[in-house]
Amino acid sequence: MKKNSILFYLDNVFFVILIMMLSWTAFNEWLPKRAILLIVYIYFIIKIALYIFLKKSDMVVSITSLIIVILCFISFFWSELPNMTLTSSLYLLVESLIMMYMANEYKLKHILKLFFTAGYLIAIFSFAAAILAPSLGIDNLKHIGAWEGIFTHKNNLAGVMVFYILIGSFLISIVQKSKWKMFIIFISLFQVILIVLSQSTTSFLLLILTYLLLLVILIFKLIKNYYLKMALSVYLALFVLSSAMASLYYLPILFGYFGKDTSFTGRDLIWEAGLSLIDQRWLTGYGYMGTLGDSSFRSKLLSYINFEVGTLHSGYLESLAYIGYLGCFLIVIGLIVFIIRSIRQLNSNKIITFLPITFLLYSFVINTQESAFIGSEFGLIWGFYVLLHTILILKKTNEV
Template sequence: MRKILLFAEQGFTIVSLLMYSGAIFVVVLSGGAGQSDIVEYDSSLIRIIYSLIYAVTLVLLVLRWKKTLYFLSKDFWLYSLLLLTAVSIIWSFEPSTTLKNSFALINSSLFGLYFASRYTLKQQLHLLAWNFGIIVILSFIFAIALPKYGIQNDLGGPKWRGVFTHKNGLGAKMVTSSMIFFILGYQTQRRSWLFWCGFSLSILLLLLSASGSSLLNLLIIILAFFAFQIWRWPYQFMVPTLIMMAAISQSLYFWLSNNPDVLFSSIGKDATLTGRTELWPLVIDMIWKHPWVGYGYGGFWQGWNGESAYIWLVAGWTPNHPHNGYLALCLDLGLLGLGVFFVGFWRSYLKGFAWVRSSKTAFDIWPLIHMTFIGLSSLTESNLLESNSLTWILYVAVSLSVKM
């Protein structure tokens, strides 16, 4: 009986991770719509599934209430940020949206709490491997057998998007997938070929998605993986090596600053990052209108009837997010929210280094890897503080996992 319950709980965890990944349901229910298509579809099934996940997660946390309380006491800044999203309904420009989004954010964050309190880092990575293994296989099936859903044709040519609604969604998820399979293949002796196969297929999907920024992020993160291991060396070797790496990185930064076209052309982007750099000044203008607490969580992007109308009018197109996680956070919660996030993130990052220093396995580098990914991807994507987002849930999980 105990084994059956354990199997059922792991099954629930994998299904939940699959839902939070944003895979399958939206692209199917939207009929394989492109990014510029305006499609209305019945999302009641998705809402029902999320509600069931919230309820089961809460029950599992209550059943292990002592451990739940222990982990709840570990990150004041994380919970302060979540509380701020809920309180922002007071000044929100769209209170109903703020109420709905903050409710989903808090509940999905509770799943991150459950994931960290229930499973070790090694177990988390294995469950994530199951999740991404399913995503990788289904992405190939969708693209090859169901191209209406798996191929995106409204971006100047066919691009793979697999079980996601946009090619960049597939690219970003394959960065995380690649690193999970890479860490498991690097550390595990038994059946390591299976993890390297998952790593290879994830890389292939990343290339087929033609997501240049995701490819660049992956290359940086793989280099970071080996750099983080230097932190375990004896001090007499570690310190000079880190100083040398810092000097090389600084030189590379200055060179790329003076030759940005080399970087952009290498990832298939123009100097505006596909219009992002033209959008950001407009977003900053709106941030400075309400700089301290923002427009409320989810209260800004309300189309022509909201504050986003100014950006749509001036930019000449209709973005639904600023393509930058830090700017999105400022719009939602102002400089106060951004400051609370950065304090919590920096504390977790330092804890991650201490965790790596005191451990020996590649599994223990995973928290630093994911936080590095968040720092990089938030420069061009807006899912930093997104409800029902796997990226945010894993941030909650790794932040709590290194504070035991």
Template sequence: MLTGALIGPVLAPDQSETPILRLFWLPAYALTAGLLLLRFETVVKAWPAWLALGSLVVLAFASTQWSIDAATTQRRVVAMTINGSFAIYLGSRFHDIHLPRLLACCALIMGILSVFIVFAVPSIGVHSDVNAGMWRGIWYEKNQMGIAMAAGATAAAAWIAAKDRLSITPIATILLCLCLVLATQSKTSLLCALIGISIVVALSVLKRAGPALIIVAIWLGVICLAFGWWLWSTESGEILQALGKDPTLTGRTAIWDALFRKIDERPWTGYGYNAFWGKGSEPAAWIRHQTGWSVPSAHNGWIDLLAQLGWPGAVLVGTIVASSYLLTLIRLPAAGLREGFWGVAYLTVYLLLTLSESVLLSAQSMPWTLCLAILARAVYPEPRPQRAMLAPSRRAAYQTGSRIASD
């Protein structure tokens, strides 16, 4: 449900927010509350994650005071609070490889369902509009399937790395996810999947390497990142053309230019949490008029966040995401090994995804949910190693005990 799969495309093909879709979330909310109560002693240990979620909820709820659609903002704050709580439950309850394995199995099931829908009901599984012929499976759009499959492929690679041996299920998951990403023709999703798998493989190789190789690898990594940043800063247009992409990022730059003009009108407050792109939104209507097409979102998580909550919201979310990444890196030698380096691989992919998709502080979204779950895993206290009980020493033959009487 957090990926937006199946239920929405079947019950609301036009992507409208209908009352029946809200009813489907009520059992999920009740189940979340039950799980939190059942595992209260476990989830409360991730208290820094609860503080982070609480600060986000307070800011988002405060935005109802200036929101251009206060009713929508209030409703989405409730959804964000409950789904954020579920994310912390996931991170607190499923440690080590258990969460990546769960995610990989879910991706495998959704991938098989997508293949079935594509051939059984192509009107749902295949785009027939401007993206005609591109697969979208059990989702509304091809990008949604691409994001879900990229996350599934990364999780399956971590599953293999943690077990340190090849297994049929994670290998099948990786192959299916990559095939479906290719069927979407989403270059961003393909890049995310390849980067996620590459990070897991690279760290697994370094795990077996000596200190000298690790130092050389880090040095080469820094050099490559610096060179890549310089190349992108100077030749971004030519790189995009070589990749078959429009230098304007399929009209995204025009959207961003228009959005920044609206953001400048409310730089410190924004237009309210999840209120900017509503049907009756005048700022959104102005954006669509300026760009000449029905823009659904900013196609950039950070710009979208500025439009919703202004600079305070962007700084707060940026601090939380950066803290998650830093803490995950610190725990890499211990927890990272046990989870197959999934946390750092996913967060890297997630940060890349925020530059082209609106996946930050979402009310109901798998990418943001997993980001909060990783934060909960990062702040959750490590279990103390249990010391083995030493067997009592035996006396040698004819050895007597102490002759000194005790008090």
């Protein structure tokens, strides 16, 4: 698409709006998100239809991602909330198609710029919300003084900021002008400050852990000697094993240092109850988004734990509850294909080629305590996964 054309600008504006709306609970208490998303969806449905019918070449899609979306649709037949399942599946399909369209139409560098733009706008709006409307932007109930910004929970603000910091880290490796590099660094530091103000130690540790894992991958990629790689692998495995064993003994002390307890702030009880309910319908699950609202799943969960909770606080358990072991088996197949393609396209001379595998590491970690994978209307993680998977299929990680 030609730059400076009206359609080019419309694509950019609507895509940035979409990213902001998909950033978990961003703007939930501030804007009519569903109405805004509907407008964005209609625009992109028209654009995708025109792209398919007017372009000579077909639009490349991620088949493994579409299979999962189709299963979400099919789960309508056994969901206790069929209307919610059908509506949410439709949203998930449109979000996935939009990401595939953007991957086909634009280069990775340009798409990352749009994600970065959405990230710094969210950071600015969150800062403004906390300063100008502290009753909404700062938690005054459970986590007193913790910044929430335009989100409904401090962990949402912090987790999303970590994601956008990662985007900025890779974008800085491909922009040419020094002034843009400095701007990205400034915004990233600003986002780190928001993480600190959110008082979310989980997200802060997530940021550190993700960068450490990226560093290990970079070191292994740079080493050419096979025997040296093997030796480092053994030492690394021994270090991880000894650290894990030591952490079991010192876990209460470590958690206390970070203001946590070994129950993961009550999450262990939620996970226990969730697993018990998942075992009752282990093959197909309760239907996509069929565990919310007035479902029997939610009623049984709340009666078991005796306190209010919105999610299972685990992307893995959430996926099992939605589409069962059958759906998660398909997800694993998609992830294996994603990893293989990511490794094949790694290039030690181009940091940007490490983005897919780094994002996957981030996703693996954050989903241990947050429901952040198959999201509909808040599908930032899923959307970026589909986008990167399509880019890997197109082999565009080197095209910046």
